[in-house]
Amino acid sequence: MGTSTNTSSQKEKLITIAIESGRFGVIKASDKKNIKEVKITQVADLISEQQMQKMFPNANTRKREVVRALLNKYMPKFGMTTPLRISHFLAHVQAEVGDELVGKEESLWYSVSSLRNTFNRYFKHYPEEADQLGYKRIPINDYNKLSQVQKNIYIRTNEAYAYSQLPQENEIAKRVYACNTGDGYFDYDNVLKGGDLTGLLYKGKGFIQLTWKGNYKKVNEILNNKMPEENLDIMKNPNNIINTREGILTALGFWEWQKLNQKADKGKTGSVVDSITDDVNYHTGSRQKRKDNFTKFYAIMAD
Numbered sequence: 001m002g003t004s005t006n007t008s009s010q011k012e013k014l015i016t017i018a019i020e021s022g023r024f025g026v027i028k029a030s031d032k033k034n035i036k037e038v039k040i041t042q043v044a045d046l047i048s049e050q051q052m053q054k055m056f057p058n059a060n061t062r063k064r065e066v067v068r069a070l071l072n073k074y075m076p077k078f079g080m081t082t083p084l085r086i087s088h089f090l091a092h093v094q095a096e097v098g099d100e101l102v103g104k105e106e107s108l109w110y111s112v113s114s115l116r117n118t119f120n121r122y123f124k125h126y127p128e129e130a131d132q133l134g135y136k137r138i139p140i141n142d143y144n145k146l147s148q149v150q151k152n153i154y155i156r157t158n159e160a161y162a163y164s165q166l167p168q169e170n171e172i173a174k175r176v177y178a179c180n181t182g183d184g185y186f187d188y189d190n191v192l193k194g195g196d197l198t199g200l201l202y203k204g205k206g207f208i209q210l211t212w213k214g215n216y217k218k219v220n221e222i223l224n225n226k227m228p229e230e231n232l233d234i235m236k237n238p239n240n241i242i243n244t245r246e247g248i249l250t251a252l253g254f255w256e257w258q259k260l261n262q263k264a265d266k267g268k269t270g271s272v273v274d275s276i277t278d279d280v281n282y283h284t285g286s287r288q289k290r291k292d293n294f295t296k297f298y299a300i301m302a303d
Helices: 002-011 049-055 061-078 083-097 112-118 127-133 140-144 169-176 197-201 213-226 238-242 244-257 260-264 270-280 287-301
Strands: 012-016 024-031 035-042 136-139 161-165
Touching: 049 061, 049 287, 061 213, 061 244, 083 244, 083 260, 083 270, 083 287, 112 127, 127 169, 136 140, 140 161, 169 197, 213 244, 238 244, 244 260, 260 270, 270 287
Parallel strands: none
Antiparallel strands: 012 024, 024 035, 136 161
C-alpha cells in the first residue's frame, strides 16, 4: 500500500524552485516506475548582471545586485517584461538617484524669491515666512569688496557666493507639503500657518520621488496587493523609501499607479520620454538627461 501511494505521487510531481532572482521556473517530473523524464523550464533574467553594471557603473556591487534581484523577481508582477518598458523605467530611476543607486530626498534649497514663486500656494498667505526660511546670498565678487565688519553677517562662502542666510529645509517641507485634507493632500482652502509634521514625513523622496500622504497611501495599497510577502508599510515608515529595498519597490508601485507601461509602449522617441517625465517629475531640469538615459539603456537592454 505504501509503495503504491509513493509511486502514484511520483507520476505527476510539481517541484517549485524558489530562487530569489526568479531565474528558474517549474520542474515537472513524470514517472512510471522510476522518474525517467525531468523537464526544467529555465527563464533568463530580465536584467543580466552585465547589463545592470553598464547602466549603473558607479553603484556598489552588492547594492546593484540587490536592486537587480528585486527587479528580476517583481517586474513581471508589474507587467515590466520588455526591454522598452524596462529601459524607460530605469532611465527615470537613474535620473532621480544617479549611478550610485542611492535613494534621495527632495532638495528644498530655495532662495526667498524662489520660495514665493515655486510654493505660492503657501507663501502667498504668509510671505514674511519666505523671508525667514529661504537663503540669501550675494556674488562672491561683491562679497570680496566689503569691509571686514560688513562681511561678519555672512555665514558661508564658496567659489561663487556668500550666504547671509541658509534655507531651513525641514521647516519649508512642513509648510509646503503639509497634508491637511482628509485624503492626504494640501488644503488650499485652509492653509495652516507653520504647516505640520506631515509635510516633512511625506515630502518627495525615494528612487522615483513620491510626494503627499495621499499618494503614499495609493502606492502602499498597490505594493501590498502585488507583493504582500514583502510586508511593506510606507505609510507608517515613509522615510524607509530612501532605503534600497523599499525605494526600488516603491518606484515599481509608482509606475503601476501612473500606468506608465502604457506610455512606455508608445515608443522610443524623446517625446515619449517627456510624456513619462510629465508624470514622474514635471518641473525637473533633467528632461534631456532622461532622454539620454533611455537611449543608452535601450541599446543595452535590446542587445
